[in-house]
Amino acid sequence: DIQMTQSPSSLSASVGDTVTITCRASEDITNNLAWLQQKPGEAPKSLIYSASTLHTGVPSKFSGSGSGTEFTLTINNLQPEDFATYYCQHHNSFPPTFGQGTKLDI
Amino acid sequence: QVQLLQSGADVKKPGASVKISCKASGYTFTTRGINWVRQAPGQGLEWVGWINPQNGNRNQPVKFWGRVTMTTDTATNTAYMELRNLKPDDTAVYFCARDIDDSDWYNFDHWGQGTPVTVSS
Numbered sequence: 597d598i599q600m601t602q603s604p605s606s607l608s609a610s611v612g613d614t615v616t617i618t619c620r621a622s623e624d625i626t627n628n629l630a631w632l633q634q635k636p637g638e639a640p641k642s643l644i645y646s647a648s649t650l651h652t653g654v655p656s657k658f659s660g661s662g663s664g665t666e667f668t669l670t671i672n673n674l675q676p677e678d679f680a681t682y683y684c685q686h687h688n689s690f691p692p693t694f695g696q697g698t699k700l701d702i
Numbered sequence: 703q704v705q706l707l708q709s710g711a712d713v714k715k716p717g718a719s720v721k722i723s724c725k726a727s728g729y730t731f732t733t734r735g736i737n738w739v740r741q742a743p744g745q746g747l748e749w750v751g752w753i754n755p756q757n758g759n760r761n762q763p764v765k766f767w768g769r770v771t772m773t774t775d776t777a778t779n780t781a782y783m784e785l786r787n788l789k790p791d792d793t794a795v796y797f798c799a800r801d802i803d804d805s806d807w808y809n810f811d812h813w814g815q816g817t818p819v820t821v822s823s
Contacts, residue, residue: 597763628809630809630810632747639813639814639816640739640747640797640799640813642810645811683747685747687806687809687810691763692749694746694747697746
């Protein structure tokens with residue numbers, strides 16, 4: 597199985613900051629990488645797929661980049677509603693696997 | 703609008719089975735795969751399996767072979783996931799999630815609200 601490793605595991609930031617989360621795959625997944633946001637007690641929300649394509653309705657403050665084995669999620673102008681846990685997940689092949697999550701808090 | 707509505711929370715004893723439903727609306731059910739993902743308390747996300755509602759084809763990780771059965775009912779636009787021989791570490795919230803299109807498997811766009819399952823004697 598492809599291993600997905602996120603860094604950092606946790607991140608403290610302030611309203612208005614820009615943050616970047618990194619995700620590394622244990623083998624080449626081309627651009628088949630998704631980013632999810634999860635708030636406590638809620639279902640995950642799909643933000644980005646194919647490394648850089650925003651799902652419908654996701655604000656442009658979220659952006660993704662990368663290919664092969666290294667990917668990043670950048671969030672601009674952090675607002676209170678952005679503080680959550682973020683997961684990367686490959687959708688390249690069977691079985692899909694997730695990173696361990698990055699908890700973003702104030 | 704696309705909605706995936708899951709069944710309610712359940713409590714089971716070790717060795718029992720649980721069957722969770724995921725009722726889809728707002729799109730043609732047979733045109734998108736349905737995935738199941740679980741999350742143990744305080745832990746990350748784990749993919750449990752995938753089913754194609756059009757033809758019943760399934761994929762699931764080896765660790766769930768023999769314990770997980772995924773089915774769909776196209777008359778009611780509902781997907782089901784049954785987990786047998788429950789163990790305490792099956793305690794988790796179980797989510798269904800839809801594929802973004804019929805050729806891009808495991809690429810989720812919409813999620814159900816989650817079904818908490820507690821396994822305890």
